[in-house]
Amino acid sequence: MNLRIIKSGVLDTVQDQGRYGWQHIGINASGAMDRFSAELANALVGNDSAQPVLEMHFPAASLFFEQPSLIAICGANFSAVLNGEPVPCYQPILVNKYSILQFERLNQGARAYLAIEGGMNIGKWLNSYSTHLKAGAGGHAGRPLSTDDEIRLNSSVDWQSYLERNEFRVLPWRASDFWEKEPVDEIYILPGREFSGLTELSQLSLTGKTFTLTPQSDRMGYRLLGDPLEMQNREEMISTAVTFGTIQLLPNGQLTILMADHQTTGGYPRIAHVISAHHSRLAQLSPAEKLRFRITDYSMAEVLYRRQQQHLHQIRYACQLKLEWFIHAGH
Amino acid sequence: MSLTIPYHIFPLGDSAMTVDFGSRISPELNSAVMKLYHELQLTPLPGMVEAVPAYSSLSVHYDLLYCSRHRPAEQTVFEWMGELLDKRLRKLDYEEIIPSREVVVPVCYDISLAPDLEMLARERNLSVEEVIHLHQAAPYRVYLLGFLPGFTYLGETDERIAMPRKMQPSPVVAGSVGIAGRQTGIYSLSSPGGWNIIGRTPLKLFDKDREPLTLLKPGDIIKFVSISKDEFEDH
Incomplete structure (x- = not known):
């Protein structure tokens, strides 16, 4: 039984936590832009973190379930409706067969993640489910989902009996909503190798001013618009490694932040790096939104990342218990 | 020591x-x-x-x-x-020698596959034949693969054919051989790019279904050999 795309979205791809071990031949990791939300969606339906999810941008695809399924949507809020009725994010939902899941409005965030209990029957490329758009490999046929695509689902649970004649059923546990916590436009950074080469004024501007995401912001990287920054000396650099979250200074004085589909090497000054714990926050920003940078230190970056991972671990564990209990108790 | x-x-x-x-x-x-x-x-x-x-x-x-x-x-x-x-x-033993492979890479320098060849020759006050000759004269080292899956960075070209990147990136076809500064490189996939394209190889540098995925690897020594348009098409 399948999940069918009845109307394609602007950019919906199969992603996981990334493809590692191939950057030495130019194959970047790809993977979910917001790995935290992707993991959270998997945790809510009892999947392990390596399962593939659908990463959706707005307008997102309309999906048709040919079999009863347990799903969760995390990350951006696109006003999900099941057969026309609103359903929440961050909560597991049982959907009946022949249900249609649609997304009506962009309320918050940039990327929504759909996890389905049991995962999807998709082959791996180089040990990962992630779609690599440049190589045309991985995910579903190496490309974004389009109308009439079908993805085979893997569930071994007969969810039909738990629906109690409802079209859908929202299960009574919920992950805390990422948006409720802190100001999401504040991005913590660590100074990069060429940070000290900035003029004193530019060093101050980096943290003192706000920057706006331009429309040239996608899975490869975000182009920012702000006060132009300047290096003390302009030196030609040779290509060297960069990573997810690296902030480079372009020759025109503007900044670019490398995201999930970034090139493996770069030759522009590396002004700073976004801390891992804030990649998720960054991934939920859309063009025209503003952000501010704040310099932190390595200890804080580590603490915040550990906290985030512990949070995920607790939710994963709690959801597994609740789900087992639900399946056994039945109702 | x-x-x-x-x-x-x-x-x-x-x-x-x-x-x-x-x-x-x-x-x-x-x-x-x-x-x-x-x-x-x-x-x-x-x-x-x-x-x-x-x-x-x-x-x-x-x-x-x-x-x-x-x-x-x-x-x-x-x-x-x-x-x-x-x-x-x-x-680390820096003196230990890692054996390197020598790989011959056929390149067709026909103008129809080399959109920037005449411009580069003009800018450097050389004939097209001289550019081709200089590009093939010396072996190159594969320094790294990056930018795209399998994109191959080679160095260094003769100073006389060095040329900065183009101001505006334009679409480049897979297999294209380009020059940027004193680097020469091969596009493994079709992509926008700013290198000056002077020829094209019929070899498939990257294949997602092949083992190994890339034809070349860092440390390889490359020798370019000129082939005709017919040979390119028959390859």
Whole structure:
């Protein structure tokens, strides 16, 4: 039984936590832009973190379930409706067969993640489910989902009996909503190798001013618009490694932040790096939104990342218990 | 006495670090990078996710959570990982020679496949034939694969055919051979790019379904050989 795309979205791809071990031949990791939300969606339906999810941008695809399924949507809020009725994010939902899941409005965030209990029957490329758009490999046929695509689902649970004649059923546990916590436009950074080469004024501007995401912001990287920054000396650099979250200074004085589909090497000054714990926050920003940078230190970056991972671990564990209990108790 | 190359190690964000042997293109530095790369492939550092070699630097990506749990209490993850990498570097045998392959790469320099060849010749006050001759004259070293899956960075060209990147990137067809500064390179996939395209190889540098995925690897020595348009099409 399948999940069918009845109307394609602007950019919906199969992603996981990334493809590692191939950057030495130019194959970047790809993977979910917001790995935290992707993991959270998997945790809510009892999947392990390596399962593939659908990463959706707005307008997102309309999906048709040919079999009863347990799903969760995390990350951006696109006003999900099941057969026309609103359903929440961050909560597991049982959907009946022949249900249609649609997304009506962009309320918050940039990327929504759909996890389905049991995962999807998709082959791996180089040990990962992630779609690599440049190589045309991985995910579903190496490309974004389009109308009439079908993805085979893997569930071994007969969810039909738990629906109690409802079209859908929202299960009574919920992950805390990422948006409720802190100001999401504040991005913590660590100074990069060429940070000290900035003029004193530019060093101050980096943290003192706000920057706006331009429309040239996608899975490869975000182009920012702000006060132009300047290096003390302009030196030609040779290509060297960069990573997810690296902030480079372009020759025109503007900044670019490398995201999930970034090139493996770069030759522009590396002004700073976004801390891992804030990649998720960054991934939920859309063009025209503003952000501010704040310099932190390595200890804080580590603490915040550990906290985030512990949070995920607790939710994963709690959801597994609740789900087992639900399946056994039945109702 | 063992030959040593000075280096420094710096963090690349909270989950990676880079060792830099000196920011220049040189076979000696690149071969030190590749020695370290092979050493780390054989015996990875704890928590290492992958090692990525570049021209004269190598980056180690690590699992922040794993490293954070295993590091000594008094050190940050970077201090610990940097120290472990430094120990490896001190033991590295720079004199050991890694055998390199020699690979012949056929290139068709026909104008129809080389949109920037005449412009480059004009700018450098050479004939098209002279450019082709100079491009094939010397063997090149594969310094790194990056930018695109399988994109091959080669160096260095004769000074007389060096040419800066174009101001505006334009669409480039897979197999195209280009020049940027004194680098020459081969586009493994069709992509927008700013290199000056002077020819095209019929070889498939990257194939997602092939083992190995890329035809060339860092350390290989490349010799370009001119082929005709007919030979290109028959390949």
